[in-house]
Amino acid sequence: MTGLDAILHHNGFAMAAVGITIVFTALVTLSLVISQLHKLLLVWDDRRIYVEKVRNLFSSARPTEARPPQVDEEIFEIHYFDDINESSRQFQILIQAMGEPFSLPELIQIAQSFGIEHAHSTVSHLIVKNFIVPDGNGFYRWNQDALSEHSKRR
Amino acid sequence: MEMFLDFFSNTGFALADYRNFIMLGIGILFIYLGIAKHYEPLLLVPIGFGILLGNIPVFKGLGLGIYESNSVLHYLYLGVTSGVYPPLIFMGIGAMTDFSTLLARPVLMLLGAAAQAGIFLTFLGALFLGFAPNEAASIGIIGGADGPTAIFLTAKLAKELIGPIAVAAYSYMALVPVIQPPIMRLLTTRKERLIRMEEPRQVTKREKLIFPIIAVLLCCYIAPAALPLLGLLFFGNLLKEAVVTERLAQAARTSIIDTVTILLGMTVGASTQADVFLTGKSIGIFVLGALSFCVATAAGLLFAKLLNLFLKQKINPLLGAAGVSAVPDSARVVQMVGQAEDRTNFLLMHAMAPNVSGVIGSAVGAGILWSFMVG
Numbered sequence: 001m002t003g004l005d006a007i008l009h010h011n012g013f014a015m016a017a018v019g020i021t022i023v024f025t026a027l028v029t030l031s032l033v034i035s036q037l038h039k040l041l042l043v044w045d046d047r048r049i050y051v052e053k054v055r056n057l058f059s060s061a062r063p064t065e066a067r068p069p070q071v072d073e074e075i076f077e078i079h080y081f082d083d084i085n086e087s088s089r090q091f092q093i094l095i096q097a098m099g100e101p102f103s104l105p106e107l108i109q110i111a112q113s114f115g116i117e118h119a120h121s122t123v124s125h126l127i128v129k130n131f132i133v134p135d136g137n138g139f140y141r142w143n144q145d146a147l148s149e150h151s152k153r154r
Numbered sequence: 155m156e157m158f159l160d161f162f163s164n165t166g167f168a169l170a171d172y173r174n175f176i177m178l179g180i181g182i183l184f185i186y187l188g189i190a191k192h193y194e195p196l197l198l199v200p201i202g203f204g205i206l207l208g209n210i211p212v213f214k215g216l217g218l219g220i221y222e223s224n225s226v227l228h229y230l231y232l233g234v235t236s237g238v239y240p241p242l243i244f245m246g247i248g249a250m251t252d253f254s255t256l257l258a259r260p261v262l263m264l265l266g267a268a269a270q271a272g273i274f275l276t277f278l279g280a281l282f283l284g285f286a287p288n289e290a291a292s293i294g295i296i297g298g299a300d301g302p303t304a305i306f307l308t309a310k311l312a313k314e315l316i317g318p319i320a321v322a323a324y325s326y327m328a329l330v331p332v333i334q335p336p337i338m339r340l341l342t343t344r345k346e347r348l349i350r351m352e353e354p355r356q357v358t359k360r361e362k363l364i365f366p367i368i369a370v371l372l373c374c375y376i377a378p379a380a381l382p383l384l385g386l387l388f389f390g391n392l393l394k395e396a397v398v399t400e401r402l403a404q405a406a407r408t409s410i411i412d413t414v415t416i417l418l419g420m421t422v423g424a425s426t427q428a429d430v431f432l433t434g435k436s437i438g439i440f441v442l443g444a445l446s447f448c449v450a451t452a453a454g455l456l457f458a459k460l461l462n463l464f465l466k467q468k469i470n471p472l473l474g475a476a477g478v479s480a481v482p483d484s485a486r487v488v489q490m491v492g493q494a495e496d497r498t499n500f501l502l503m504h505a506m507a508p509n510v511s512g513v514i515g516s517a518v519g520a521g522i523l524w525s526f527m528v529g
Contacts (some may be wrong), residue, residue, distance in 0.1 A: 001284060002282065002284035003282060004280050004282070006282060006284060007281045010281055010287045010290075012277065012278050012281045012287075012290075013278070013524050015274075015277070015346065016274035016275070016277055016286075017274075017525070018273050018522075018526075019213075019273075019277075019519065019522045019523065020270065020271055020274045021516050022376065022518070022522050023267050023270045023376060023518050023519050023522065024267045024373065025376060026267075026376040026377055026514075026515075026518045027263050027264065027266060027267040027511060027514065027515055027518070028264065028377065028504075029265070029372055030260075030263065030368075030369055030372050030373060030514075031260035031261060031263040032260070033255055033372065034256070034260045034263075034365060034368070035260040035359075036449050037257070037361055037365070037368070038257075038355075038358065039359075039363060041358070041360055041361065041364075047172075048355075057450055074518060076316075089398075090397050090398075093397055093398055093400065094397075097400065113360060114359075114397055115252070115254070115359055115395075116359060117356070123357055124266060125422055126485050143486055145258055
C-alpha cells in the first residue's frame with residue numbers, strides 16, 4: 001500500500017502529530033524549569049532571610065530593631081564557610097590531579113576550564129585561610145590540616 | 155591444477171559480483187572524504203573500512219561474514235543490533251557537552267524541538283512511499299541528524315535496515331556544510347542573518363550540576379522510551395560537572411567513546427554487504443534521508459522566525475538550523491553562514507544551545523517512535 005491510503009491506514013498523521021507534540025512538551029517543560037532554576041537557587045541561598053521575614057510576619061508584636069544586622073552577619077558567615085568548604089573540596093581534587101607543588105596561574109586556569117566560578121577570588125580565599133600555602137620555592141602546596149582546623153572553629 | 159581451480163573458486167575474485175565493487179568504491183570514497191576532506195573522519199574512516207571488510211566475498215559456512223552467527227564480526231556487531239553502543243556513545247557525548255549556553259538562554263531549546271519536525275514529516279513520507287511503519291520510523295529518525303540515535307532506533311525496529319540507515323545518517327551528517335547553507339540563505343533575509351545575539355548570562359556551577367538530574371527526570375518521565383539514550387547522556391554530563399568524578403568523565407569522553415565509535419563504525423560499515431545494501435529500499439532511504447535533513451533545517455529556521463514575532467530581544471534565525479543535532483557541525487555551519495555576512499558576528503556559542511537541545515529532542519523523538527511501534 002502506498003500514498004495517502006498507506007498513511008491513513010497506519011494512522012500516520014495522528015502518530016506524527018502526537019509525536020511532535022510530545023517532543024515540544026518535553027523540551028518546553030524543560031526550558032521552563034531551567035529558566036527558573038537560577039531564581040530558585042537564589043531563593044534557596046537567601047532562605048534564612050525569607051524564613052526570618054515569615055517569622056516577623058507572625059510575631060510583629062515583638063521589637064526587632066536590633067536584630068537585622070545580626071541576621072545578616074550570620075548569613076554572611078554561613079555562606080562564606082559553606083562556600084569555602086565546597087571550594088576547598090573542589091580545589092583539593094584539582095590539585096590532586098595536577099600534582100604538588102603547583103603554580104597558582106596553572107591552578108586558576110584549570111579551575112576556569114572546569115567552569116568553577118570566581119577562580120581568582122576563591123584561590124585568594126584559600127590562601128588567606130591557609131588551605132593553600134607557599135612551599136618557599138615559588139610554588140604552592142595543599143595544606144591538609146586547614147580543613148579540620150576550620151571544621152573545629154565552626 | 156584441479157586443486158588450484160578449487161582454491162580459486164573460493165577466493166574473493168571468483169565470488170565477487172559487480173555490486174561488491176560498487177560498495178568497495180563507496181567504502182574508498184568514505185575513507186577519502188574522511189582523510190582528505192576531513193568530513194567526520196572519526197566516523198567515515200571506520201565506516202569506510204568496514205564497508206571494505208563487508209564486501210570481501212567470503213565462502214559461506216566458515217564463520218567469516220558479519221551475518222554468520224559464529225563470526226568475530228557478528229559478535230562485535232551484537233553491540234549494534236542489541237542497541238548497546240549508541241547509549242555508550244551518548245554517555246561520552248554527555249561527558250563532553252557543556253550545557254551552559256542552553257541554561258543561559260532556555261528559549262533556544264525550542265529551536266531544537268522545532269527541528270525534530272523533520273523526523274515526523276519524513277516518517278509520513280516513508281509511509282507514503284510504501285514502507286512499513288517500523289521501517290518508516292527508522293527512516294524518519296535520520297532527520298534527527300544523530301547517528302547513534304538512528305542506529306539505536308533502527309536496531310529496535312528494523313534491524314535489516316541498519317546498514318543503509320546508518321550510512322545515510324552519517325553521510326548526511328558529514329554533508330551538513332553542503333546541505334544546510336543554501337536552505338539557510340533561502341529562508342532568511344540578509345537583515346535577519348545580521349542579527350547579533352545578546353551576551354549570555356554567567357551560569358553557575360550549581361545550575362550545571364542540577365541540570366542533568368532535572369533533565370533526565372523530566373524527559374524520561376514524559377518519554378520513558380528515551381531512557382537508554384538520555385539516561386546515559388545526562389549521566390555522562392553529571393560525571394563531567396561533578397568534578398569529583400573527573401576520572402570517570404575522562405574515561406567516558408575519551409577511551410569509552412573512542413572504543414565504541416571504532417566498533418560501531420566498523421561493524422556498521424561491514425553490515426553493508428552488497429546483497430543486503432544495494433536494494434531499491436536503500437535508494438528510498440537515501441532520498442528520504444536527504445529530504446529529512448532539509449525539512450529539519452527548514453523547520454528550525456522557520457520556527458526561529460516565528461519566535462521573533464513574539465520576542466523583544468530578537469534571535470538570529472540562522473540558529474534554527476543548528477536544531478538538527480549533528481553536534482557540532484551544524485553549529486559551525488551557523489557560524490560560517492553568519493560570518494559570511496558579518497565577520498564580527500560570533501554565533502557559534504549561541505548555536506550550541508539549539509544544537510545540544512536537538513540531541514535531546516531527537517532522543518525523545520526516537521523514544522516516542524519506538525513506543526508507538528511496540529505499543
